[in-house]
Amino acid sequence: MKRSVSALYSTYIIDGTQMDYTPAQMLEDCMPAAPGKDGAGNGEFDSIVDEIVDPAPRKSSYNAADIQEYLHRIRQIKGRARSGAASFPKSYTCRKIASALIPVIWRKGHFTLEDLGIDASWRWDCAPLGNMAAFYFSAEAAGRYLFGLNIRLDSYSFEKCAGETEAEFSVHAETMKDGKEDNEYDFFSEQENREIRYCWLSDEAKCGDTLVPDTASWLIYIPFDTCEYRLGDSLFEKAAGVSGDNAPEIQDPDYFIDCFEVVRELVEDGVIIAGATVGEGGLATAAAEMAGDTGICIDISGVERAAGETDAIRILFSEVPGVLIQINDEDYDYIDAQLLLQDIAYFPLGHPSGKPGFSVVHGNRPGVSDILASLIQGHYSEGED
Template identity: 30%
Template sequence: NGVRPFDLAVEQMFGSSPKTYMKDNTVERHYESPIYTPSDLQEYLTGVLQLEAVGCKDWLTNKVDRSVTGKVARQQCQGGLQLPVSDCGVVALDYRGVKGIATSIGHAPQAALADPEAGSVLAVAEALTNIVWAPLAEGLDSLFLSANWMWACRSQEGEDARLYKAVKALSDFCRTLQINVPTGKDSLSMTQKYPDGSKVISPGTVIVSAGAEVSDVKKVVPQVMVNDKDSTFYHIDFSFDSLKLGGSAFAQSLGKIGDDVPYVQNAEYFRDAFLAVQELINGGLIIAGHDISAGGLITALLEMCFANVRGGMDIDLKYLDESDIVKILFAENPGIIIQVKDKRRQETEQILEDAGVGFVQLGKPTDKRCVLVSKAGTIYPFDIDELRDVWYSSSYLLDRKQSINGRAERRFENYKQQPLEWVFPATFKGKFSQYGINPDRRTPSGIRAAIIREKGTNGEREMAYSLYLAGFDVKDVMMTDLTSGRETLEDIHLIVFCGGFSNSDVLGSAKGWAGGFLFNEKAKAALDRFYARKDTLSLGICNGCQLMMELDLINPGHEKKGKMLHNDSHKFESSFLNVVIPTNHSVMFGSLSGSKLSIWVAHGEGKFSLPYNEDTYHVVAKYTYSEYPGNPNGSDYSVAALASTDGRHLAMMPHLERSIFPWQNAYYPADRINKDQITPWVEAFVNARKWVSDKSAE
């Protein structure tokens, strides 16, 4: 008919399947509310901060690669101490670092126990107040959700009826918000039966995942407060409901659930509030912010301070229309905290007022290392550093079950004593023009580099872009190209062995990859000829570093060979940390001597085991802190990178190719984050290109 290419009834495709009718009875269940006294506030907070849902997740985030692809613009950890306080994750669509994709999750299992409808709405609300910090390309119209239903259907009377109410509430809420839920997953048999006839029923809940297109990954708001006295904190309410403690972490910490659960009373108001905050973000008005969910307002305030090493907050709750200090601090009504520069307060308040959004002023940053909360003439001091250790303690207890050699204890002792610091080269300006490079280059330079990769390599794309940006023409070479003789490397001046998990590391890191060279005549001959030339450079990153050490390409004259061993923790380590560049004469790092820079690491076997004294080696990068986790693997002499004696060949565990742009960095100097186009790591690649160019001209 000119509109539809075909128009068939579902019955014509799949037949007329019988309809399933499920019947259940509604069963009212009530849960006791917590009993409390304001004088025990500190004790309550200690209990809440140690709950798994509230406490630090460092034990999870430190063992997964959070930088792979080089397109990660926002991962779990933030601030000078790199603690997991992020509300959302963001990845760039390409290496230009503009458009991207944001993701977040939300769930409210305790609230769903008391009220399945509220549990669904609060799960959606948490996902949205988490993702709101990313500037969405088309506001809520950019957003889509996925709902994962975890329910013990048919396990007891009333459970199916609860599921029906929960699904309908989520559907109604999202329809009013004008948000699509196109996908999801159902796990509806969450019941465990035992031989003695007993059974355990999982509390019904929905886990909501949100995703949306981001207009600019560099504008994502951090969850770490800025130590600027000329700024103000605001509370923005998203619930349009009175403060309630039912289904909260506070109630759970006291062994209760409660019946009185917060709700989003007006979905249209929620939408208006979300869009108003998006307008503030797009206008650059918010310098920091945090959602209010598990743990309540006090947890959000503290988490904004935890990842810093200095500063605190002076909070006055006089504008909040609630007298119960426990409800104010621990209620989990959907809402957010924002920090705004004072010179833009009037503009911020006007936007919120025009949108009809409720907000109150909370307070200001202070030099004191505590969160001072005032209400009705009473002051409640909360020591940030002391409570941060309480918040971190659950992570430490879990980390003990996965780390060995006392590394969990070392991490707990040292995490707050190893802040990120920088000493940039005096000549560094942070601009493409400084190095004569152009990201829009579309013509070949004639200076050729090759990426050599094996099955399981995963860092080749970000490396290829880094090389191309620096001025190389980049060639992709698989090991099969070398073993078959199709590639000889005769026209290549720089080869790079990239990071990843070659051959799944089943024989040990890079052992199988090394065998591909050692036991193949053509591949070995091509490599030997390349290293015999005087006009060549080589670089090995992570898995490539392990390969170069295994092939003895850095110090071939040493009788005793250096080795790469398992990390002292015997687990994968992923961190954004400091390295120092000692005085050296390597081609790539020589000009960076004296610098202290931040960089990504992600490896399981990154420990340099070096049999000779440190001065025997050409060390070109060292971890700034010798103690774990600043030295993530226990390398001898805190070595992060070694170069050959002549400085032409470099083996390095950290990923400089994932750290060349400020937006790739998990933390970057505040005075440069909005000015620099690139980081000093680009200089290493430019140095290599210039060296090859000079050699070719000789």
């Protein structure tokens, strides 16, 4: 008698090769205690047989002179569902996890990355060829990335959904609100001879997300991964009607941890006066939205030079996770020291103009970022040691 299949608990045979683990087994490696559900990899379900379907190759054609038009189109479609989950399941999944974690960095509270937990859910169209293979690799990427980030997975679910293929990750932390000040939450217990930490997380933001009108202040870009800038699975491709590029291979959790913890400390200490998440829509979209009525012209030549990238569109619209921070001029040397101490690449993009508007300067020319060139090039060519 034919048995049923389960997206989570069936074994998978992809391109003729049986996978070693079920999606549930890979995800439960990130959970504090395995739920021990019956049927997980014990042969209760029939195998799922599928194959990898690569995106169709196409030439892309776009013009760096049309940045403002691309920005306008992207902002019109931002937040809508797109198809990258099936085309680039690994990079899509890591990007979604990073994009869920980074916005928490701006909130009031006292916590570290390890204090956060994630709930994962997949709504998946199981019918098209290649989609179940894509789900398998999405679950695999989620398990590996969360394990590397040392973040606990508190729950996961799968829902079969015709015509819809996406993954969602929601972040939370145990909260403790008893009126104490931030610095009262850590204490040392001699009896247990270990540090006991209490974390708390507010829904309120610690800093604003639009530029403060201080023309002496700095806008700094910090990418949270060392991957190359690519346009696959980006809003830019959808807005410009192009395709064919690979997606950014987001896969450096150690570097993400370093970036998150340093920026979080700066936020908590009040050094950052405004901050924005670089995610959906890329660097240009985040900077344009952050500019508000204050305005800014960003210079990305340092990013181009460090990444060895001559295509400004890739730098501006690739959805490599990261942040934009605004700092006071007098704090620049302190920020420089903190980031270099942790071997974190950063890029000064310029100063607020004081006039509404957003523009971009690009081109591989010398600039203020030169001192970081060897450090950054090491990240992009070799990754984190």
